[in-house]
Amino acid sequence: MKINIALTKGRLEKQFLQYLKSLGFNIEPLENKGRKLFVEAEEMTFIFAKGVDVATYVEYGICDLGIIGEDILVEYQPDVFDLLPLPFGKCRFALAGKKSLENVQRKRRIATKYPNITHRYFRQKQESVDIVKLEGSVELAPILGLADAIVDIVETGTTLKENGLEILDEVQPITARLIANRSALKIKKSSLDPFIKKLQQEVIFK
Numbered sequence: 001m002k003i004n005i006a007l008t009k010g011r012l013e014k015q016f017l018q019y020l021k022s023l024g025f026n027i028e029p030l031e032n033k034g035r036k037l038f039v040e041a042e043e044m045t046f047i048f049a050k051g052v053d054v055a056t057y058v059e060y061g062i063c064d065l066g067i068i069g070e071d072i073l074v075e076y077q078p079d080v081f082d083l084l085p086l087p088f089g090k091c092r093f094a095l096a097g098k099k100s101l102e103n104v105q106r107k108r109r110i111a112t113k114y115p116n117i118t119h120r121y122f123r124q125k126q127e128s129v130d131i132v133k134l135e136g137s138v139e140l141a142p143i144l145g146l147a148d149a150i151v152d153i154v155e156t157g158t159t160l161k162e163n164g165l166e167i168l169d170e171v172q173p174i175t176a177r178l179i180a181n182r183s184a185l186k187i188k189k190s191s192l193d194p195f196i197k198k199l200q201q202e203v204i205f206k
Protein backbone atom coordinates (compact mmCIF):
# COMPACT_ATOMS: atom_id res chain seq x y z
CA MET A 1 0.00 0.00 0.00
CA LYS A 2 1.26 3.48 -0.88
CA ILE A 3 2.25 5.72 2.03
CA ASN A 4 0.98 9.32 2.28
CA ILE A 5 3.27 11.69 4.09
CA ALA A 6 2.67 15.34 4.98
CA LEU A 7 5.69 17.64 5.13
CA THR A 8 5.89 21.00 6.88
CA LYS A 9 6.64 23.55 4.17
CA GLY A 10 9.70 25.76 4.48
CA ARG A 11 12.64 25.03 6.73
CA LEU A 12 11.63 21.53 7.78
CA GLU A 13 10.75 20.45 4.24
CA LYS A 14 14.24 21.36 3.01
CA GLN A 15 15.97 19.67 5.91
CA PHE A 16 13.82 16.54 5.64
CA LEU A 17 14.51 16.17 1.92
CA GLN A 18 18.24 16.48 2.55
CA TYR A 19 17.88 13.86 5.25
CA LEU A 20 16.01 11.49 2.90
CA LYS A 21 18.74 12.03 0.30
CA SER A 22 21.40 11.14 2.85
CA LEU A 23 19.53 7.88 3.47
CA GLY A 24 19.71 7.03 -0.24
CA PHE A 25 16.17 8.01 -1.29
CA ASN A 26 15.66 9.53 -4.73
CA ILE A 27 14.23 12.97 -3.97
CA GLU A 28 14.46 14.37 -7.51
CA PRO A 29 10.66 14.54 -8.07
CA LEU A 30 10.41 16.59 -4.87
CA GLU A 31 13.27 18.92 -5.68
CA ASN A 32 11.67 19.80 -9.02
CA LYS A 33 8.10 20.11 -7.81
CA GLY A 34 7.78 23.86 -8.39
CA ARG A 35 4.62 25.19 -6.70
CA LYS A 36 2.93 21.77 -6.54
CA LEU A 37 1.55 20.92 -3.10
CA PHE A 38 1.02 17.25 -3.90
CA VAL A 39 3.69 14.99 -5.41
CA GLU A 40 3.35 11.32 -6.36
CA ALA A 41 6.65 9.46 -6.02
CA GLU A 42 7.30 5.73 -6.48
CA GLU A 43 6.20 4.37 -3.13
CA MET A 44 4.90 7.51 -1.49
CA THR A 45 2.67 10.49 -1.96
CA PHE A 46 3.96 13.72 -0.44
CA ILE A 47 1.83 16.69 0.53
CA PHE A 48 3.20 20.07 1.59
CA ALA A 49 1.39 22.12 4.24
CA LYS A 50 1.86 24.50 7.18
CA GLY A 51 2.97 22.69 10.34
CA VAL A 52 -0.33 22.89 12.17
CA ASP A 53 -2.16 21.60 9.08
CA VAL A 54 0.27 18.68 8.81
CA ALA A 55 -1.00 17.65 12.25
CA THR A 56 -4.61 17.96 11.05
CA TYR A 57 -4.06 15.85 7.90
CA VAL A 58 -2.40 13.14 9.99
CA GLU A 59 -4.99 13.29 12.80
CA TYR A 60 -7.84 12.86 10.27
CA GLY A 61 -6.04 9.97 8.53
CA ILE A 62 -5.66 11.74 5.18
CA CYS A 63 -1.93 11.27 5.63
CA ASP A 64 -0.33 8.28 7.37
CA LEU A 65 2.80 10.12 8.47
CA GLY A 66 3.88 13.70 9.05
CA ILE A 67 7.07 15.68 9.58
CA ILE A 68 6.42 18.40 12.08
CA GLY A 69 8.16 20.65 14.60
CA GLU A 70 7.79 19.65 18.22
CA ASP A 71 6.60 23.22 18.87
CA ILE A 72 3.37 22.44 17.00
CA LEU A 73 2.86 19.20 18.93
CA VAL A 74 3.24 20.80 22.32
CA GLU A 75 1.20 23.89 21.42
CA TYR A 76 -1.77 22.19 19.72
CA GLN A 77 -1.56 18.66 21.20
CA PRO A 78 -3.13 16.95 18.16
CA ASP A 79 -4.37 13.38 18.53
CA VAL A 80 -1.53 11.70 16.61
CA PHE A 81 1.13 9.15 17.49
CA ASP A 82 4.47 10.86 18.16
CA LEU A 83 6.79 8.23 16.68
CA LEU A 84 10.29 9.60 16.97
CA PRO A 85 12.59 12.60 17.05
CA LEU A 86 14.49 13.42 13.85
CA PRO A 87 18.04 14.77 13.72
CA PHE A 88 17.15 18.21 12.31
CA GLY A 89 14.93 21.21 13.07
CA LYS A 90 16.77 21.62 16.32
CA CYS A 91 16.02 24.80 18.20
CA ARG A 92 14.45 25.71 21.54
CA PHE A 93 11.73 27.72 23.19
CA ALA A 94 13.03 30.57 25.29
CA LEU A 95 11.72 33.44 27.34
CA ALA A 96 13.52 36.49 25.95
CA GLY A 97 13.49 40.23 26.38
CA LYS A 98 15.44 43.15 27.75
CA LYS A 99 17.17 42.48 31.06
CA SER A 100 15.90 45.85 32.33
CA LEU A 101 12.28 44.66 32.09
CA GLU A 102 12.90 41.31 33.78
CA ASN A 103 11.85 42.30 37.28
CA VAL A 104 9.07 44.86 36.76
CA GLN A 105 6.77 45.13 39.79
CA ARG A 106 3.52 44.57 37.92
CA LYS A 107 1.85 41.84 35.92
CA ARG A 108 4.07 41.22 32.88
CA ARG A 109 2.74 41.13 29.34
CA ILE A 110 4.24 38.35 27.18
CA ALA A 111 4.00 38.25 23.37
CA THR A 112 4.13 34.89 21.58
CA LYS A 113 2.98 32.76 18.65
CA TYR A 114 2.53 29.97 21.24
CA PRO A 115 -0.02 31.00 23.92
CA ASN A 116 -0.58 27.49 25.31
CA ILE A 117 3.10 26.79 25.88
CA THR A 118 3.52 30.26 27.38
CA HIS A 119 0.52 29.76 29.66
CA ARG A 120 1.87 26.40 30.89
CA TYR A 121 5.37 27.81 31.42
CA PHE A 122 4.19 30.69 33.61
CA ARG A 123 1.70 28.52 35.50
CA GLN A 124 4.61 26.27 36.43
CA LYS A 125 6.56 29.33 37.58
CA GLN A 126 3.47 30.47 39.52
CA GLU A 127 3.59 33.87 37.84
CA SER A 128 0.40 35.43 36.50
CA VAL A 129 0.97 37.17 33.14
CA ASP A 130 -1.08 38.61 30.27
CA ILE A 131 -0.42 36.85 26.97
CA VAL A 132 -0.62 38.66 23.61
CA LYS A 133 -0.81 36.40 20.56
CA LEU A 134 1.26 37.44 17.54
CA GLU A 135 1.77 35.62 14.23
CA GLY A 136 5.44 36.40 13.57
CA SER A 137 8.34 38.82 14.09
CA VAL A 138 7.56 38.42 17.77
CA GLU A 139 10.87 40.09 18.68
CA LEU A 140 9.31 43.43 17.74
CA ALA A 141 6.94 43.36 20.72
CA PRO A 142 9.41 44.22 23.54
CA ILE A 143 11.21 46.72 21.31
CA LEU A 144 8.03 48.64 20.51
CA GLY A 145 6.56 48.34 24.02
CA LEU A 146 3.76 45.93 23.20
CA ALA A 147 5.15 43.40 25.68
CA ASP A 148 7.71 43.06 28.47
CA ALA A 149 9.10 39.81 27.06
CA ILE A 150 8.45 37.07 24.48
CA VAL A 151 8.31 33.31 24.39
CA ASP A 152 9.62 32.23 21.01
CA ILE A 153 11.81 29.84 19.08
CA VAL A 154 15.54 30.48 19.22
CA GLU A 155 17.97 28.66 16.96
CA THR A 156 21.22 30.57 16.44
CA GLY A 157 20.20 33.53 18.64
CA THR A 158 20.88 35.94 15.76
CA THR A 159 17.36 37.42 15.67
CA LEU A 160 17.46 38.16 19.40
CA LYS A 161 20.97 39.61 19.25
CA GLU A 162 20.33 41.83 16.24
CA ASN A 163 17.25 43.23 17.96
CA GLY A 164 18.93 43.93 21.28
CA LEU A 165 17.18 41.14 23.21
CA GLU A 166 18.56 38.32 25.29
CA ILE A 167 17.50 34.97 26.65
CA LEU A 168 16.00 35.30 30.15
CA ASP A 169 15.18 31.61 30.58
CA GLU A 170 15.27 28.39 28.55
CA VAL A 171 11.79 26.86 28.26
CA GLN A 172 12.35 23.59 26.37
CA PRO A 173 14.33 22.06 23.51
CA ILE A 174 12.60 21.38 20.17
CA THR A 175 13.37 19.02 17.31
CA ALA A 176 11.56 17.83 14.19
CA ARG A 177 9.39 14.76 14.83
CA LEU A 178 7.93 11.94 12.78
CA ILE A 179 4.23 11.59 13.63
CA ALA A 180 1.70 8.99 12.51
CA ASN A 181 -2.03 8.49 12.30
CA ARG A 182 -3.00 6.03 15.03
CA SER A 183 -5.14 3.74 12.82
CA ALA A 184 -2.72 3.81 9.87
CA LEU A 185 -0.02 2.42 12.16
CA LYS A 186 -2.13 -0.74 12.49
CA ILE A 187 -3.85 -0.93 9.10
CA LYS A 188 -0.81 -0.06 6.99
CA LYS A 189 1.76 -1.59 9.35
CA SER A 190 3.55 -3.66 6.69
CA SER A 191 3.99 -0.64 4.39
CA LEU A 192 4.90 1.84 7.11
CA ASP A 193 7.25 -0.27 9.24
CA PRO A 194 10.21 -0.48 6.82
CA PHE A 195 10.17 3.30 6.23
CA ILE A 196 9.81 4.11 9.93
CA LYS A 197 12.57 1.64 10.83
CA LYS A 198 14.90 3.19 8.28
CA LEU A 199 14.42 6.64 9.82
CA GLN A 200 14.60 5.21 13.33
CA GLN A 201 17.91 3.42 12.76
CA GLU A 202 19.50 6.57 11.43
CA VAL A 203 18.32 8.47 14.50
CA ILE A 204 19.65 5.85 16.90
CA PHE A 205 23.07 5.40 15.24
CA LYS A 206 23.72 9.06 14.34
Ligand SMILES: Nc1ncnc2c1ncn2[C@@H]1O[C@H](COP(=O)(O)OP(=O)(O)OP(=O)(O)O)[C@@H](O)[C@H]1O
Pocket residue numbers: 008009010011012050051068069070071072089090091136153154155156174175176
Ligand atom coordinates in the same frame (compact mmCIF):
# COMPACT_ATOMS: atom_id res chain seq x y z
N1 LIG B 1 14.83 29.52 13.47
C1 LIG B 1 14.49 28.25 13.42
N2 LIG B 1 15.42 27.32 13.41
C2 LIG B 1 15.12 26.01 13.34
N3 LIG B 1 13.87 25.54 13.28
C3 LIG B 1 12.91 26.44 13.29
C4 LIG B 1 13.17 27.82 13.36
N4 LIG B 1 11.99 28.45 13.31
C5 LIG B 1 11.07 27.49 13.22
N5 LIG B 1 11.62 26.29 13.23
C6 LIG B 1 10.99 24.96 13.14
O1 LIG B 1 10.55 24.80 11.81
C7 LIG B 1 9.12 24.68 11.77
C8 LIG B 1 8.61 25.44 10.58
O2 LIG B 1 8.99 26.77 10.74
P1 LIG B 1 8.86 27.81 9.56
O3 LIG B 1 9.38 29.09 10.08
O4 LIG B 1 9.41 27.24 8.31
O5 LIG B 1 7.28 27.89 9.38
P2 LIG B 1 6.24 28.67 10.27
O6 LIG B 1 6.63 28.64 11.72
O7 LIG B 1 4.91 28.12 9.90
O8 LIG B 1 6.45 30.16 9.82
P3 LIG B 1 5.85 30.93 8.59
O9 LIG B 1 4.54 31.46 9.13
O10 LIG B 1 6.91 31.97 8.39
O11 LIG B 1 5.70 29.97 7.44
C9 LIG B 1 8.63 25.20 13.12
O12 LIG B 1 7.43 24.56 13.49
C10 LIG B 1 9.78 24.86 14.04
O13 LIG B 1 9.67 23.52 14.52
Ligand SMILES: O=P(O)(O)OC[C@H]1O[C@H](OP(=O)(O)OP(=O)(O)O)[C@H](O)[C@@H]1O
Pocket residue numbers: 135136137138139152153154155156157158159160
Ligand atom coordinates in the same frame (compact mmCIF):
# COMPACT_ATOMS: atom_id res chain seq x y z
O1 LIG C 1 17.68 32.22 16.59
P1 LIG C 1 17.50 32.44 15.12
O2 LIG C 1 18.39 31.56 14.31
O3 LIG C 1 17.66 33.88 14.74
O4 LIG C 1 16.02 31.98 14.73
C1 LIG C 1 14.91 32.40 15.48
C2 LIG C 1 13.88 33.07 14.63
O5 LIG C 1 13.36 32.14 13.65
C3 LIG C 1 11.95 32.11 13.77
O6 LIG C 1 11.35 33.10 13.02
P2 LIG C 1 10.98 32.96 11.47
O7 LIG C 1 12.21 33.17 10.65
O8 LIG C 1 10.26 31.66 11.27
O9 LIG C 1 10.03 34.17 11.24
P3 LIG C 1 8.69 34.60 11.99
O10 LIG C 1 9.14 35.57 13.03
O11 LIG C 1 7.87 35.24 10.95
O12 LIG C 1 8.04 33.38 12.60
C4 LIG C 1 11.70 32.42 15.25
O13 LIG C 1 10.38 32.85 15.47
C5 LIG C 1 12.73 33.50 15.52
O14 LIG C 1 12.28 34.76 15.17
